[in-house]
Amino acid sequence: MNDQQIKNIGLVTFHNVYNYGGVLQAYGLCRALEAHNIECIDYQQQDLDLKYNHKLYDGRRSLKQNAKHFVKHFIFQKGVKKENKIKEFISEYIPLSKGSYKNITEVDLNSKAYDVLISGSDQIWNPQFTGGKLDPVYLLAFGNDRVKRLSYASSAGAHKFANGDKKTLTASLGAYKNISVREQFLKDQISAFIDKEVKVVVDPTLLLTGEEWRTIAKPLLREMPKDYVLIYTFDNNTVCINLAKDIAKKLNCKVVFISSKKQKANLVDICLEDVGPNEFIWLFDNARYVVTNSFHGTTFSLIFKKAFTVFIRILTHTGC
Secondary structure, three states: OOOOOOOOEHHHHHHHOOOOHHHHHHHHHHHHHOEEEEEEEEEEEEEHHHHOOOOOOOOOOHHHHHHHHHHHHOOOOOOOOHHHHHHHHHHHHHHHEEEEOOOOOHHHOOOOOEEEEEOOOOOOOOOOHOOOOHHHHHHHHOOOOEEEEEOOEEOOOOOOOHHHHHHHHHHHOOOOOOEEEEOOHHHHHOOOOOOEEEEEOOHHHHOOOOHHHHHHOOOOOOOOOEEEEEEEEEOOOOHHHHHHOOOOOOOOOOEEEEEOOOOHEEEHHHHHOOOHHHHHHHHHHOOEEEOOOOOOHHHHHHHHHOOEEOOOOOOOOOOO
């Protein structure tokens, strides 16, 4: 991109989700492009909003679902500390558009100043995250005709596109100047029905160096062991836990587990339930060894040059 030509960049991605990979990949891309006037369009996608925006009552849920949600988040306050830390991170570190938008009409009305639109990383092209259908906002079906559209490391996870999805993608991606994706699997799918070059690029977290990530890392307030094996999984995998314990025994160090499952706490030395993104980075940077089955657990192990073991999960539509 030419600095003299590019003035304003609008990014759409999964920036407002309560998982580390989502917010950190959004931060990574914004920071990598900070020489430009980039902002993350604060699109509140309705299905993600239903999952992550906690209300006392939401008419989109059944009475039973509202009751369960109330007990989980307002009585037991499960995950509240972690979510508050992620909200604070988004507010402080991710440059957001001035307004928040609930639909493509609102996004379109407020996107006229952008010279470039980017559909960013994470599984924004996986319909299983967006109500069972591709969301046109994440396909940049807005903005004026002169705007340059491109994707960076967009992903659909392990989703296989149906014929209807292929028609939607063909129509939408035809307006893109450049297309890049996160996985070879997605490139192979798209290349079969799109007559454009599709590149595979690294995840935005890998665009920054370890030193750059350290500038926003923060240690935990609690005392931590000097040497520890860090576990970060999406499914509290017992195999991962047992391996980490075996490695810790050989290395004569403790086992630290980033997990929201209290029932797993007795299996490790330290179980951390309310880690924020800044602390997440610090934990990876200071670990002696990492055991993970997470995509971003793997990227941060690579960034900080850690010895690590990664378990390959049978992918569906989950996690990053």
